[in-house]
Amino acid sequence: xxxxxxxxxxxxxxxxxxxxxxxxxxxxxxxxxxxxxxxxxxxxxxxxxxxxxxxxxxxxxxxxxx
Amino acid sequence: xxxxxxxxxxxxxxxxxxxxxxxxxxxxxxxxxxxxxxxxxxxxxxxxxxxxxxxxxxxxxxxxxxxxxxxxxxxxxxxxxxxxxxxxxxxxxxxxxxxxxxxxxxxxxxxxxxxxxxxxxxxxxxxxxxxxxxxxxxxxxxxxxxxxxxxxxxxxxxxxxxxxxxxxxxxxxxxxxxxxxxxxxxxxxxxxxxxxxxxxxxxxxxxxxxxxxxxxxxxxxxxxxxxxxxxxxxxxxxxxxxxxxxxxxxxxxxxxxxxxxxxxxxxxxxxxxxxxxxxxxxxxxxxxxxxx
Numbered sequence: 001x002x003x004x005x006x007x008x009x010x011x012x013x014x015x016x017x018x019x020x021x022x023x024x025x026x027x028x029x030x031x032x033x034x035x036x037x038x039x040x041x042x043x044x045x046x047x048x049x050x051x052x053x054x055x056x057x058x059x060x061x062x063x064x065x066x
Numbered sequence: 067x068x069x070x071x072x073x074x075x076x077x078x079x080x081x082x083x084x085x086x087x088x089x090x091x092x093x094x095x096x097x098x099x100x101x102x103x104x105x106x107x108x109x110x111x112x113x114x115x116x117x118x119x120x121x122x123x124x125x126x127x128x129x130x131x132x133x134x135x136x137x138x139x140x141x142x143x144x145x146x147x148x149x150x151x152x153x154x155x156x157x158x159x160x161x162x163x164x165x166x167x168x169x170x171x172x173x174x175x176x177x178x179x180x181x182x183x184x185x186x187x188x189x190x191x192x193x194x195x196x197x198x199x200x201x202x203x204x205x206x207x208x209x210x211x212x213x214x215x216x217x218x219x220x221x222x223x224x225x226x227x228x229x230x231x232x233x234x235x236x237x238x239x240x241x242x243x244x245x246x247x248x249x250x251x252x253x254x255x256x257x258x259x260x261x262x263x264x265x266x267x268x269x270x271x272x273x274x275x276x277x278x279x280x281x282x283x284x285x286x287x288x289x290x291x292x293x294x295x296x297x298x299x300x301x302x303x304x305x306x307x308x309x310x311x312x313x314x315x316x317x318x319x320x321x322x323x324x325x326x327x328x329x330x331x332x333x334x335x336x337x338x339x340x341x342x343x344x345x346x347x348x349x350x351x352x353x354x355x356x357x358x
Contacts, residue, residue, distance in 0.1 A: 004273075031071065035149070
């Protein structure tokens with residue numbers, strides 16, 4: 001698994017846990033969980049939609065000493 | 067589950083869409099002022115959606131996971147600002163705290179990429195923190211006048227005593243300059259100046275850029291809402307249609323400012339912001355001596 005999808009999976013897990021928390025919790029804590037859930041899900045879902053990188057050595061940009 | 071959270075979800079989508087369209091309108095008006103046709107008004111929204119499905123890379127010099135985390139933090143802090151300001155109508159001091167966190171995001175975003183342009187953007191972001199000094203002074207002046215820093219109390223005060231923009235025009239001007247600093251292509255936009263490519267966002271593209279665009283659309287909405295709520299009052303802010311009209315008018319004014327002024331040099335930008343801060347501090351001192 002490449003690096004972006006690895007972090008995406010972590011984010012997705014955090015986001016889904018927060019959603020479960022929102023369903024169970026009440027009051028101010030549900031807003032805190034909402035604030036964590038939205039960016040986590042945005043990246044988590046996005047990381048699995050974006051195409052796989054076509055570069056052989058991910059992260060090694062050619063213009064920076066590679 | 068707290069049912070009031072559904073209202074917050076609606077508000078988030080509303081803030082993102084309105085913020086995106088207003089930023090698109092801002093760019094369109096700027097282009098027309100400069101004699102260009104300009105992109106369509108939905109261009110900002112299209113950019114956000116397009117970049118959401120584009121590949122990302124982590125540069126070899128990037129500090130992970132900070133490189134990725136700052137983009138998510140950006141959304142989290144402006145969502146917090148949206149909930150605290152628009153939903154709860156809570157304290158202005160928390161909003162200042164959130165605005166300071168935004169600086170951490172810009173700094174972290176620039177430095178974590180390891181790109182020299184990003185680093186320069188991050189450094190410029192830190193010393194453009196001069197824009198926050200007027201914000202502190204504005205909150206102090208608002209407190210001296212209304213005896214509260216809660217947005218709900220400021221709105222109640224204005225319902226009885228009329229808009230604060232007529233009582234404290236210097237503070238309103240200072241807050242307006244803060245809005246100008248936050249607007250893209252503004253004379254104070256040294257953080258993302260084209261001389262340093264895109265500043266702290268130089269290396270963040272694809273999905274990460276899209277996430278930062280979402281945060282910026284929400285930020286634009288929150289800042290406009292705050293200006294209207296704190297200085298114009300409940301007569302406008304209690305009606306969504308009139309709020310939207312006020313936001314469009316504000317965007318047109320901001321677009322004229324951005325379209326007709328050149329980008330200031332970093333030291334000039336900071337100097338001007340500090341001068342405005344000094345002006346507001348004089349206003350605060352006067353209010354302290356006179357008593358509100």
